[in-house]
Amino acid sequence: MDSVAQRLSAVGAGAALELRGVTRLFGALAALTDITITVRPGERRAVLGSNGAGKTTLFNCITGDFPPTSGTIRFFGEDVTHFPPYERIRRGLRRTYQISALFPGLTVQDNVYLACRGVSRGRFSFLRPGQNDALMHAADSLVQAVHLGGVKDQRVAELAHGQQRQLEIALALAGAPRFVLFDEPAAGLSPTERAELVEILTSLPAHIGYIIIEHDMDVALRVVESVTMMHNGRIFKEGVPEEIQSDPEVQELYLGGGHE
Amino acid sequence: MSVTHDARIQIRPPASTVQRPAVRSWPDADNPAVWIVAIILLIMPLIANGFFLIEIFATTLILGTMALSLMFLAGYGGMVSLMQLTIAGFCAYMVAVFGVSGNANISLGWPWWLAVPLALTLATIFGTLGGALAVRTEGIYTIMITLAIGAAFYYFTNQNWAIFNGHTGINNVATPHFWGVDWRADIPFYYVVLAIAALCYFAVDYISRAPFGLALQGVRDNPRRMAALGFNVNAHRVAAYAVASFIAGLAGVLQVWNYRQISPGSVSVGACIDILIIAVVGGITRPVGPYIGALVFVLLRTFALDFLVKIGLDGNRFRLLIGLGFLAIVFWSSDGVIGLWQRWRQSHRLQPDRPGGGRSHG
Numbered sequence: 001m002d003s004v005a006q007r008l009s010a011v012g013a014g015a016a017l018e019l020r021g022v023t024r025l026f027g028a029l030a031a032l033t034d035i036t037i038t039v040r041p042g043e044r045r046a047v048l049g050s051n052g053a054g055k056t057t058l059f060n061c062i063t064g065d066f067p068p069t070s071g072t073i074r075f076f077g078e079d080v081t082h083f084p085p086y087e088r089i090r091r092g093l094r095r096t097y098q099i100s101a102l103f104p105g106l107t108v109q110d111n112v113y114l115a116c117r118g119v120s121r122g123r124f125s126f127l128r129p130g131q132n133d134a135l136m137h138a139a140d141s142l143v144q145a146v147h148l149g150g151v152k153d154q155r156v157a158e159l160a161h162g163q164q165r166q167l168e169i170a171l172a173l174a175g176a177p178r179f180v181l182f183d184e185p186a187a188g189l190s191p192t193e194r195a196e197l198v199e200i201l202t203s204l205p206a207h208i209g210y211i212i213i214e215h216d217m218d219v220a221l222r223v224v225e226s227v228t229m230m231h232n233g234r235i236f237k238e239g240v241p242e243e244i245q246s247d248p249e250v251q252e253l254y255l256g257g258g259h260e
Numbered sequence: 261m262s263v264t265h266d267a268r269i270q271i272r273p274p275a276s277t278v279q280r281p282a283v284r285s286w287p288d289a290d291n292p293a294v295w296i297v298a299i300i301l302l303i304m305p306l307i308a309n310g311f312f313l314i315e316i317f318a319t320t321l322i323l324g325t326m327a328l329s330l331m332f333l334a335g336y337g338g339m340v341s342l343m344q345l346t347i348a349g350f351c352a353y354m355v356a357v358f359g360v361s362g363n364a365n366i367s368l369g370w371p372w373w374l375a376v377p378l379a380l381t382l383a384t385i386f387g388t389l390g391g392a393l394a395v396r397t398e399g400i401y402t403i404m405i406t407l408a409i410g411a412a413f414y415y416f417t418n419q420n421w422a423i424f425n426g427h428t429g430i431n432n433v434a435t436p437h438f439w440g441v442d443w444r445a446d447i448p449f450y451y452v453v454l455a456i457a458a459l460c461y462f463a464v465d466y467i468s469r470a471p472f473g474l475a476l477q478g479v480r481d482n483p484r485r486m487a488a489l490g491f492n493v494n495a496h497r498v499a500a501y502a503v504a505s506f507i508a509g510l511a512g513v514l515q516v517w518n519y520r521q522i523s524p525g526s527v528s529v530g531a532c533i534d535i536l537i538i539a540v541v542g543g544i545t546r547p548v549g550p551y552i553g554a555l556v557f558v559l560l561r562t563f564a565l566d567f568l569v570k571i572g573l574d575g576n577r578f579r580l581l582i583g584l585g586f587l588a589i590v591f592w593s594s595d596g597v598i599g600l601w602q603r604w605r606q607s608h609r610l611q612p613d614r615p616g617g618g619r620s621h622g
Contacts, residue, residue, distance in 0.1 A: 063488060089490040101488070103481035106474065114478045117471050118490030124499060125471040171489060 015074065016041040016179045016209050017062065022071030024057055024233075031057040033233045035071070041178070043209045044201075046220040048244070049230035055213045056098060058230070059181045063095050064088050076178065090119055092178030096171070096185055098213070100164045104157035108148050111156055112170050113139040119175030138174070146170040146200065162193045169200060180210040186219045194219055221245070301454060310446040314518070316562060318450050320554045321457040322518060325511040327539040327550030329504040332464050335544035336473060337500045338480030341394065343406040345535045346413045347387040347505045348512030349527030353417070353424060354379030355433065355516050362432030366425055372436045380509045387505020388498060395497040410532040417524040429523020433516050444517055453514050457551070460507050464547045467503070476500050537582065541589050543596025552597045557582065 017039040024032040032054045039045055047055050060066040062073060064085040073081045080088050103111050116135040117123055129136045143152045146166040151159060156167065165185060172180050182201075186194050194216065201223040204210070214220035221227075227244040229237040237250055244250055300307075304317060326348050333339045358375035361367040368375075394405045417424040424430075435444035443452055467473040475496055478486045483493045516522045525531075534557065542553025564578035593599040 065484065065488070084492070085487040086490050086492050089488060095488055097485070097488075101482050101485035103478045103485070105481050106477055110474055114474055114486075114491075115489045117475065118486070122471055123475060123491060124496070126467055128466065128470045171485075174489070 014041075014077075015039060016043065016076060017211075018074040019062070020072050020074075022058075022061055022068045022073060024054075024061055024066060025069045030233050032061065032068070035233075035235060037228060037235070039179075039209060039211065041076070041209055042207050043226065044224045045209075045211050045226045045228060046224040046241075047211055047213050047228050047230060048215075048220065049236070052232075053230040054233040055230055056183055057233075059095060059183055059211075059213070062088075062181060063093060086118075092176060093181070094172040094174075094177045094179070095181040096168045096183055098183040098187060100168045102156045102164060102167055102171070105155065107153050107155055108143060108159070108167060109139060109152040111167060112142050112174065115139075115171040115174035116142070142170045142174060145173070147196065161188050162190060165189055165193070166196075166200075169197075173204075177208055180204075180208060182210055182212040182214070184213050184215065186214055186216050198222055217245075304454075305447045305450060313446050313450045316558055318453045318514075318518060320551065320558045321453045322511050322514045323535070323538055323557065324542075324551035324554035325457050325460050325514070326508055327535050327542065327554055328460055328464060328547055329507040329511070330535055330539045331542075331544045331547060331550045332467075332507065333500055333504045334539065335546070335549075336468060336476045336480060337497060339394065339497060339500070340403050340536070341391070341406040341501070341504070342403055342532045342536060343387070343390055343409045343413075344504065344508045345532045346410040346527055347383050347390070347508040348515060349417075349522065349531075350386050350413065351379050351383035351509035351512030352516035352522040352526070353430065354382050355513055356430040356522050357423060360434035361430050363425055363430050366423065366430060372434070376513055379513065380506060383509035383512060384502055384505045387508065388502040391501025391505070392498050394501070395494050407529070407532065410527070411529050414524055414527050414529060417527060424524075427524055429521060429525075431521040431523075433520050433522065435517045435520065444520070449517070453518075456510055456514060460510060461547050461551070464507070468547075472496075472499070537586050539596075541586055541596055543593075543598035545595055546598055549596050549598045556585070556597065560585070 015038045017037070019035050019037045022032055022035040023030065035054075035058060047058065049055050057066070061068045064080070064083060064087075068081065071081070072079060075088060075091055075093055078091065080091070080093075103114065106114070113129075113136060116138045120135060140152075143149055146169055148163060148166055148170065151163060156164065159167065165188065169182070169185060172182070185201075186197055189197060198219055201210075201212070212220060212224060221241040224241065227237075227239060227241050228235060229244060229250055237244060237247060239247070301317075305313060308317065326344055329347075330341060330344045333341050333344075355372075355375055356363075357366060358368050358370045358378055359372055360369050370378075390406065390409045393409075394402045397405055417429075418427050420426065435442075435449075437443065441448050443449060468477070475486065475491055478489075478491070479493050479496050486493050486496075515526070519526075538553040538557045539550050540553070541556055542551065543549030560582050561578055564581045565576070568574065568577050568581070589596055589600075593603070595602070
């Protein structure tokens, strides 16, 4: 038993994200049942599944928005199962939300500045940032990176949907992310905006791994190297994109059988 | 955790950072109306007699500063606290208890420069503890908890004789005399009040653009996302209560010096709600709102009585006028008087800037 546990924890130490036996109950409803996943640092993975498969609940458990009912979550070897969300974020975990979770009363620049400030010191600082504030510059370049330079002084409430989705991503890339959870980043985007999204995802530094929930196969399978299929709160299949696409059971369940 | 932004995420070079955003200058420093109001406030003792100076303007500034502490919590933090007056009243009691008063059996007789910092510290602790309770709830429950704290304090002061001297309160509270000046004389006191109100006003305005204030507005807009950005949301909220408590405490010190006494009537539930009315009538989106609301409130309280008697109604009905005004404001402008003012300005864009829409303080 001991040696198995030791070997497993040695394996876990090399993983960016390791979930073991994660279960989440909402009353009698099991949203997640016994989920075990290991993701390497820098690995890019898609989580697929129909509505209600538990994908977003999985993200909520990983970030701590909802703690798991049972099971353990390790982030770069550290057991974060009982950490509050902000402690996980400060360790390099990031996420985006399926429905944009922004600060509509603040400007684009301030939104991104807050994201940069949240993962650095001085969150309680009473001093306004000066002309050469490093975080202001970091926020500036992030705003540019997601193509929002032209609207950076506008209040977020005034932005178009596509711009809000881009800001959503910018907030998750602030500071030094080590692992990002993207929850349907392409939702509601135009084809042009989807192409930009793919460009942003593929141009991320190689050491930043991510899990992406995405229904658009054109986006999802272009930006990942592995796929996890979920169904009814359980892991149903894991593999490389080609395997998953050609798997008859997957086609039956998710692709409606008629794909390809 | 690294504080440096990962340079490789920059898809474009940071040349664009030359065009500076961010750092806004002092509030409306280029707006002539602000300068006119500031000058009027500074030369007020030349214009107004002692009654207007203290009963109207100093009282407005004191109530406005209490309401400012609520505006800070509600406008930036999204937390409606009904205990801001209670914190001010607690601070006032502590000044009376530690300082010199007519109730020698209660007051410790310490000099003001010892009593006031201690009272402020205790009031800040009191408000922070109350806030630590209140932040576990949201919305209407925050209002209920802070109202319960206010009501409990009111009944406690009524019934406790050892420290709070029951329903008679503490009278003849001494006010500072030094450098040969009686600082409670009308003109020096007006300037003391103006200085402290201005300090609080500018501090709140400054903090609103500092990381702490921005994060507070983030907590207001979306607490869950703030946690997902690395912020400890509850710690931020409690810290906001600490700041607001200190501001309310300062106003409480001024209040006890103004009236030279403090009694349970000053910390009643009705008075707690008055602060909410002042803040909402003025508008809670900008720090100037509470001062406008306080001016409206004080003018109504002072003159509505005569007005009502003149038209043959009971003078004590002045609250009816305030209530109707409150209804009208929340009905037509969720943003208070400053909201009305801003909309009026927008519909008169072609006209040049003019001061008006109620005298603003700060």
